[in-house]
Amino acid sequence: MKVLDLRYEFHNELDQIYGKDEVDSFFCITMEHYLGLNRFKLAMAPDQLIKTEDTKVITDVLIQLKKHRPIQYILGQAEFFGLKFMVDEHVLIPRQETEELVALVIAHGKTLKSDRKRLNILDIGTGSGCIAISLAKNIPYANVYALDVSKDALVVAKENAKRNNAAVEFINANILDEDSWNLNYANSDLDILVSNPPYVRHLEKASMKPNVLENEPGLALFVENDDPLLFYRKITDFATQKLKKGGQLFFEINQYLGAETKQLLHKENFSQITLRKDLNGNDRMLTAEKI
Template structure:
């Protein structure tokens, strides 16, 4: 069907949309894409679509929907197409300079939130550092939950910091951003932190075949991959920094490679951390570590 020069009602266009993407995605996922795009471009919720199937799309709406459909046919992530995604109850801008936040990372944030909420310092101006912040989703989510906290976020990428800065403004929180390379041994931080958290690159090159093509072809490899010869380089550098810059009762949190749980625990313990807990995610993969001084 040529949808470029004709006008269609929503019912007809939806049928064409589902047909065009059939075989590339599961049917329910295609329906979800259509609903997400309709909410953004047509201003219609899923319930409203059902009541507006006879409404004709305008030329501008057709162009927006067609462009998005073509991008989906090229396996571009829906989050990049829409330019935003939801994480831990908030909306974040995303683009190809930052990773798309994952549900597993929400679990990590929830672990930290529950620990801090139940801790003795809950009413104190604690300091939190997020290393490799990307979109800023971890730092910003914690800043929203703990408005009294002083939250800092570090990333090597200037473009990522620009995205995270915009997300902090969108979500009305104050974050101190630091552009730095955590692998640089000359890094010196001025503060002691009560909580340091990181979701660093951890996918080994040998695991590339496990990554879906829409991720592999679109998301920043700098934030995804590590060399097979030294897959824990970021964990070693961050743990070393944490051993110097955590308070006496400070806690270190990591999202980790599911295949390297024991190795990451052993690494953290070598730096003198105790009470190291390895936790599985909702998919029963080893995914998170908490370590105390």
């Protein structure tokens, strides 16, 4: 089959579901991933013949996309902060908004650089390890710890740390269980605590797309409608114990609950509580300093 015909097949089968631009992007990502043909090469050689076995692999991608499986799970890979991460159904696909959170943490980390001391950073709910690994790569003078309740997610995160040559210490723990708070990590001496915890209420499912709902792990996404800030409350309590004075807390938050989440921090020992918008103009990040 020619490149041209395969591209036509993608559009013919998928445009109605995803729209022309996204399908074009799927096609290019797939061709680059399996055949090393980038956007430019594809445009220059529309008549290039694709071998039968390769056509089969690429058609299989099309079939899975038609069933709403995210392209990142199909290819087993996602990009985040300029790094490649292995992903499977045990971990959330890293999001662009989270890159903004990481950029904030790195900018803060740079202000703390000192010749004498290493920083201690903890990422709560690490999933694929995207936050912790990006921080370890970009703040080389930090000890980075990352925890998750999911053992399956930690298998993926550890593999990602290996592939990206990043030093991160992973911990299997449930942040909602206070008995696990005294594990032996950076005890009471954290400079930075960062978290993108589960924050989507079940009631928000109605507005979510099937590729997310049917594929990404519920454990990573959802909280009860009547207690949507559970993780923020627990992590804030944890932070009051474990962050050092002047230490910084970085949260990714539910865009619809910015004011309520901010209010939570006002009740605790924090100052400089700042709600920040993402590139789409939604309340997405909350930062605060431990008093």
